[in-house]
Amino acid sequence: MSEPNNNQEELVGSEAESRIKILSRRGFIFGAIAIAGGYEVLRWIDFGPQKAGISAQLRKVLDINQRVALSLFNEGSTAKLYPVSEAVMPIVNGTVGIDTPIDQTSWKLNLQDKPSADRILSLSQVKALPRTDITTELRCVEGWTTVVHWTGCKLSEFIKRYPPRPRNGNPLDFTDFSTMPKYIGFETPPPGFLAGESQSYYVGIDMKSAMHHQTLLCYAMNGNALSPPHGAPLRLVIPTKYGFKSLKRIGRIFYSDTMPRDFWAENGYDWYAGL
Amino acid sequence: MILWANANGIITFFGKPVFPPSFYQPNAPSWWPTWFPSFIDTDHKPYLYSLVGRLAEAQAWHFTFLWIFTLNGLTYVVYLAISRESKWILPRKESLKQSILVVLHDLRLIKKAPRQIGVYNDAQRIAYTGVIFLGLLMVLSGFSIYKPTQLYWLVALLGGYRFARWIHFWTSMLISLFFAVHVAQVVKTGWDNFRGMIIGYGITKRPLNPISDPDVSVKEEQIA
Numbered sequence: 001m002s003e004p005n006n007n008q009e010e011l012v013g014s015e016a017e018s019r020i021k022i023l024s025r026r027g028f029i030f031g032a033i034a035i036a037g038g039y040e041v042l043r044w045i046d047f048g049p050q051k052a053g054i055s056a057q058l059r060k061v062l063d064i065n066q067r068v069a070l071s072l073f074n075e076g077s078t079a080k081l082y083p084v085s086e087a088v089m090p091i092v093n094g095t096v097g098i099d100t101p102i103d104q105t106s107w108k109l110n111l112q113d114k115p116s117a118d119r120i121l122s123l124s125q126v127k128a129l130p131r132t133d134i135t136t137e138l139r140c141v142e143g144w145t146t147v148v149h150w151t152g153c154k155l156s157e158f159i160k161r162y163p164p165r166p167r168n169g170n171p172l173d174f175t176d177f178s179t180m181p182k183y184i185g186f187e188t189p190p191p192g193f194l195a196g197e198s199q200s201y202y203v204g205i206d207m208k209s210a211m212h213h214q215t216l217l218c219y220a221m222n223g224n225a226l227s228p229p230h231g232a233p234l235r236l237v238i239p240t241k242y243g244f245k246s247l248k249r250i251g252r253i254f255y256s257d258t259m260p261r262d263f264w265a266e267n268g269y270d271w272y273a274g275l
Numbered sequence: 276m277i278l279w280a281n282a283n284g285i286i287t288f289f290g291k292p293v294f295p296p297s298f299y300q301p302n303a304p305s306w307w308p309t310w311f312p313s314f315i316d317t318d319h320k321p322y323l324y325s326l327v328g329r330l331a332e333a334q335a336w337h338f339t340f341l342w343i344f345t346l347n348g349l350t351y352v353v354y355l356a357i358s359r360e361s362k363w364i365l366p367r368k369e370s371l372k373q374s375i376l377v378v379l380h381d382l383r384l385i386k387k388a389p390r391q392i393g394v395y396n397d398a399q400r401i402a403y404t405g406v407i408f409l410g411l412l413m414v415l416s417g418f419s420i421y422k423p424t425q426l427y428w429l430v431a432l433l434g435g436y437r438f439a440r441w442i443h444f445w446t447s448m449l450i451s452l453f454f455a456v457h458v459a460q461v462v463k464t465g466w467d468n469f470r471g472m473i474i475g476y477g478i479t480k481r482p483l484n485p486i487s488d489p490d491v492s493v494k495e496e497q498i499a
Contacts, residue, residue: 267331274422
């Protein structure tokens with residue numbers, strides 16, 4: 001079919017026939033080995049050692065993807081905003097950590113930064129921080145999105161008002177992430193805290209995403225106070241990440257230098273989950 | 276090698292769809308043709324792996340193999356450019372008109388085969404160049420819906436998140452269609468050509484000296 005290639009040795013007649021036989025045998029043996037080998041590699045990835053609910057090999061790549069995403073994170077990139085009129089109520093997609101009622105009036109927020117003593121905060125202390133409204137998408141890793149109007153205070157304002165203790169003897173500087181803890185963790189009130197609660201829910205957030213100006217501690221949605229299924233009295237809203245990071249019914253917030261555990265990252269998803 | 280990797284890529288991405296059949300399809304967009312991943316997923320084929328109802332793993336596969344196939348595609352394009360073999364693939368001025376004749380000829384609607392300049396006919400030129408652009412669109416739309424906040428400019432360039440998602444899906448459908456037609460054509464063309472694709476060499480039958488030697492002889496040459 002193609003034109004003669006003069007750089008290539010040209011063989012004719014039976015010489016070419018025997019040569020092509022050798023090449024064919026070599027090529028097809030190579031192909032068969034490649035197919036069998038490729039299939040075995042896929043099987044090894046799929047059925048080999050597991051780590052946090054997923055193949056250990058795939059987990060390695062998710063960790064690399066996370067490192068790439070973290071290093072390229074741009075504080076100026078923002079989740080798309082929508083007019084308030086487009087806001088609707090999202091479905092309740094998960095009740096882990098909130099499947100029993102709590103006494104909303106006696107709720108307290110526990111802020112930890114070990115080894116410092118815990119700080120116990122009330123809802124009115126959170127509400128005293130500057131109010132912020134944002135209408136943006138709640139984007140679920142399962143593939144659906146809903147536009148929601150959230151009301152609360154910026155998590156960055158909360159962190160500035162109730163800061164972590166200084167790290168490594170350096171004074172705290174909110175514009176320099178090397179002086180701050182690397183992570184901030186959130187947990188629902190623990191199962192022991194509430195009779196009948198089967199399981200708590202927990203997420204970990206990197207400090208850059210936590211300090212992003214669209215990240216809120218939220219106490220109202222679509223103009224009304226949060227309902228218990230949506231996380232009353234206080235929930236996290238982080239539009240720069242998938243919805244499973246926006247933990248409902250915060251019981252405890254803690255500063256941490258090690259990566260906090262994360263419910264869905266323990267069940268096969270990537271920990272960073274950034275958009 | 277690149278051909279092998281691409282064929283495997285189509286099987287991997289659809290064998291492990293981001294919206295695996297049955298469980299997650301209610302969350303797929305309304306225009307998502309559910310039969311397609313169901314048809315190609317390995318749900319009822321126990322000799323292959325299956326990801327039905329395993330969304331986290333399906334996504335992990337997707338976000339792992341995207342690097343391999345993006346690099347694979349880049350390698351292919353760079354190779355075409357450096358080796359100048361792109362000259363066999365890029366459409367000519369007459370390609371659009373000629374390609375219609377090629378298709379009509381393939382469908383046995385016209386008898387006379389259109390003249391072919393070089394390795395590939397004009398329909399092939401359009402298809403092989405088109406699939407490169409489909410691949411490019413697929414990679415761009417894929418990254419835009421993977422990180423829509425960080426890559427907001429790319430999302431905007433592609434006409435918004437919903438449309439980028441739509442592009443990503445339809446490019447995958449069209450590339451699969453290309454793959455299906457391609458395989459059908461390979462089958463039709465026969466063994467010598469298939470062997471050439473696999474081992475990288477082929478033989479051509481032609482008279483060594485058309486005037487003095489009417490016998491058809493055999494010659495080896497390298498194919499693209």
